[in-house]
Amino acid sequence: MEDEFFDLFRRIRREVDRMFREMEEMFIYPMFDLRSRSLEPLVDVREEVDEIVVTVDLPYVRSKEDIDVRFSGGQLIIEARMCRHVRYPVMGGCRDAEFNRFRTSIPLPNDVEIEGAKAVFRRGILEVRIPRRVRRFRVKVE
Amino acid sequence: LSNEKLKLVEIDKFPREFTLVNGLPDVGLVGAIAASYMVKNLKMWLAGYLDSDLMPPVLVFHDEKPMMPVRLYAGESIVVLVSEVAIPPDLMPELAKVVIEWASGKGVKRVVTLGGIPVPNRIDIEKPLVVAAAILEEDRKFLKDLRLEVLKEGFLSGMYALMAKECMRRNIPCITLLAQSHLNYPDPGAAASVLEALSKMLGFPVDVKPLLDEEEEIRLKLRELMKRTMSAVRAAPKGYEHTPPLMYA
Numbered sequence: 001m002e003d004e005f006f007d008l009f010r011r012i013r014r015e016v017d018r019m020f021r022e023m024e025e026m027f028i029y030p031m032f033d034l035r036s037r038s039l040e041p042l043v044d045v046r047e048e049v050d051e052i053v054v055t056v057d058l059p060y061v062r063s064k065e066d067i068d069v070r071f072s073g074g075q076l077i078i079e080a081r082m083c084r085h086v087r088y089p090v091m092g093g094c095r096d097a098e099f100n101r102f103r104t105s106i107p108l109p110n111d112v113e114i115e116g117a118k119a120v121f122r123r124g125i126l127e128v129r130i131p132r133r134v135r136r137f138r139v140k141v142e
Numbered sequence: 143l144s145n146e147k148l149k150l151v152e153i154d155k156f157p158r159e160f161t162l163v164n165g166l167p168d169v170g171l172v173g174a175i176a177a178s179y180m181v182k183n184l185k186m187w188l189a190g191y192l193d194s195d196l197m198p199p200v201l202v203f204h205d206e207k208p209m210m211p212v213r214l215y216a217g218e219s220i221v222v223l224v225s226e227v228a229i230p231p232d233l234m235p236e237l238a239k240v241v242i243e244w245a246s247g248k249g250v251k252r253v254v255t256l257g258g259i260p261v262p263n264r265i266d267i268e269k270p271l272v273v274a275a276a277i278l279e280e281d282r283k284f285l286k287d288l289r290l291e292v293l294k295e296g297f298l299s300g301m302y303a304l305m306a307k308e309c310m311r312r313n314i315p316c317i318t319l320l321a322q323s324h325l326n327y328p329d330p331g332a333a334a335s336v337l338e339a340l341s342k343m344l345g346f347p348v349d350v351k352p353l354l355d356e357e358e359e360i361r362l363k364l365r366e367l368m369k370r371t372m373s374a375v376r377a378a379p380k381g382y383e384h385t386p387p388l389m390y391a
Binding site: 030039041042044057122123124127 | 326369
């Protein structure tokens with residue numbers, strides 16, 4: 001009973017953390033990281049009943065061999081190498097920084113089955129489909 | 143021209159007769175990309191701006207010069223409205239009223255709004271289709287004569303609808319050009335499609351090849367504006383474009 005309570009509490013906390021992080025990302029942080037020399041790509045997360053569909057816009061990424069998709073600590077981590085270095089204005093355009101990769105981490109809900117995930121890269125857009133654990137029950141219509 | 147919330151300030155001359163082209167940030171930044179491409183390629187000059195306390199508190203610098211983020215550019219017979227910030231949903235109705243009232247007073251010939259209609263299978267579409275919604279019957283005939291597809295049943299929503307409604311109230315010719323687009327990724331391909339349709343309508347030549355050549359650069363550079371625009375789009379009552387209207391009410 002105690003375990004169940006703390007498990008539920010941890011799950012709620014993780015969900016709240018995820019929501020706050022999304023809000024913070026939306027309003028505060030720039031979309032680049034000077035330390036890792038990486039750009040943050042645009043990401044769309046769609047939560048369906050039986051799967052999570054994550055799409056990522058990756059301009060200047062040429063092939064699937066340049067993309068690394070992995071799961072760690074409840075997050076989907078995506079890294080991709082661009083085909084060239086791009087200069088991006090920082091410090092109000094007074095300085096340019098050079099980047100050649102994208103990196104993003106996307107918090108996932110608890111009910112995903114990461115072993116069943118599939119990814120496709122087409123026309124500069126990566127799509128990752130991750131199935132969710134779903135209890136299926138068919139209701140007989142009378 | 144101003145009301146309580148918003149003012150439009152003229153800082154240079156406008157043509158006597160003109161078509162007003164709206165390219166405000168919305169889904170796929172289609173209108174915004176197309177409008178800024180026009181400003182860059184049609185030798186237009188900065189002629190006015192819009193300002194409000196309800197706008198995001200930003201000032202934009204280009205070539206070291208400060209500029210208001212929502213601006214009007216004028217050309218020989220075209221005026222283009224562009225914005226470098228997402229328009230706050232609360233300000234959208236006022237913006238539509240002030241802009242159309244001002245344009246009406248200036249003797250605008252026609253208002254054209256450029257934008258995108260999000261489609262889930264955009265990734266499979268090589269060349270996005272454009273659908274045009276017109277307020278006046280003669281404009282619908284004009285569009286059909288140009289072999290442009292005309293919206294028969296459906297909704298406009300958000301900024302596109304507000305602009306069209308203001309024109310309808312004042313009986314100003316208004317056409318909305320919407321290209322199939324990504325919802326939340328900048329879509330230069332869709333912008334190229336609406337520009338080609340606009341070029342047919344207005345009879346000015348437009349070479350969209352440079353725009354398509356720069357597609358990846360545009361997608362990269364406009365990530366932040368796209369992200370901010372999506373938060374405004376989500377807050378505004380959008381998404382009606384895929385809703386079939388009630389027919390027999």
